[in-house]
Amino acid sequence: MRSHMTAPTGNLKSVRNRTSLAWHVVLLALFALSQANAAFNAPYPYSQQRSSTASYVDFDDNNCASGAANLGGLVTNGGLGLSLNGGASINNSNGLGGYSSCVMNFVWQGTASGTVGTTATISANFSFTLTNVASYSCSLTVYANGNQVTQSNCAPSSGNTFTLTNLNFTVPANWTTYEVVLATTASMTSGVLSTFGVSIPGTTSIDIGTVSASTTPAPTAVPALSPAALGTTAIMLVLLAGYATLRRDKRAGVPSNRD
Numbered sequence: 001m002r003s004h005m006t007a008p009t010g011n012l013k014s015v016r017n018r019t020s021l022a023w024h025v026v027l028l029a030l031f032a033l034s035q036a037n038a039a040f041n042a043p044y045p046y047s048q049q050r051s052s053t054a055s056y057v058d059f060d061d062n063n064c065a066s067g068a069a070n071l072g073g074l075v076t077n078g079g080l081g082l083s084l085n086g087g088a089s090i091n092n093s094n095g096l097g098g099y100s101s102c103v104m105n106f107v108w109q110g111t112a113s114g115t116v117g118t119t120a121t122i123s124a125n126f127s128f129t130l131t132n133v134a135s136y137s138c139s140l141t142v143y144a145n146g147n148q149v150t151q152s153n154c155a156p157s158s159g160n161t162f163t164l165t166n167l168n169f170t171v172p173a174n175w176t177t178y179e180v181v182l183a184t185t186a187s188m189t190s191g192v193l194s195t196f197g198v199s200i201p202g203t204t205s206i207d208i209g210t211v212s213a214s215t216t217p218a219p220t221a222v223p224a225l226s227p228a229a230l231g232t233t234a235i236m237l238v239l240l241a242g243y244a245t246l247r248r249d250k251r252a253g254v255p256s257n258r259d
Contacts (some may be wrong), residue, residue, distance in 0.1 A: 039080045039210060040178070043073040043110040046086075052109075057088045060103035064090045064188075072202070073108055081209035084108050084180060089129065089197030092188040100134075100190055104198065106182040112175035117210050120171045122150065124164040125204035129197035136186040136196060138162070142208065143179040144171045154182070171210075180206065 047054035048069075057069040069088035076083050090102045124140060138154040150169035154162045188194035200206060 043108040046071040055108045058105040064102035065094045084206040085202040087199045091195040102186045109179040124206045126200040128160040132189040132194035134187040141181045
């Protein structure tokens with residue numbers, strides 16, 4: 001005859017409580033990791049045409065001829081930063097005697113999500129190519145959720161390299177979209193071939209990073225966890241919770257069903 005032994009009600013309640021607590025720990029850990037990873041997405045791919053879902057270079061084609069252009073960017077710091085790069089040039093070859101002002105605007109744009117704090121920083125290091133260029137202007141502007149949040153004059157007072165280091169600016173706590181515009185206008189020398197170029201290599205780039213509003217910064221390793229590592233962490237937590245429950249049951253003398 002098969003006999004069934006049932007654990008006391010108090011012990012079963014204790015087991016349920018411990019199991020419930022273990023799952024709460026797992027869910028809270030997953031939530032914390034997902035929040036830490038929520039921030040910037042990579043900028044939209046480069047397109048030769050202006051679009052709200054592309055990164056592009058806007059040329060004033062009525063005045064000047066444009067050379068090859070490219071734009072790119074990477075997500076950094078586990079999603080909490082952006083590194084933007086690109087390059088393009090313009091010249092007055094199609095109007096040597098009549099045109100003097102050439103416009104070239106770089107536009108990186110993309111999406112963001114999650115709470116990233118209310119302060120961000122921007123750093124930049126890029127260079128200009130100047131051939132028979134009388135003068136030029138440059139501005140670097142960042143938009144968050146369609147609103148301008150910072151702007152800097154990026155025409156160097158001397159030389160042909162612009163450098164900006166860790167400029168702080170205020171941003172919305174929840175970003176949904178971002179746009180970074182590097183706007184330039186060059187005055188060419190009339191009657192001779194003039195060329196104006198901007199080079200933003202990936203090694204120096206334009207870098208944007210978020211600064212947490214919390215007084216206790218999160219561990220730097222947390223945002224870098226990959227989805228695979230995240231899944232492994234969850235599985236390990238579940239296994240550890242189950243192992244702990246079995247050991248406590250054994251010590252408490254909770255019987256199992258048997259013949």
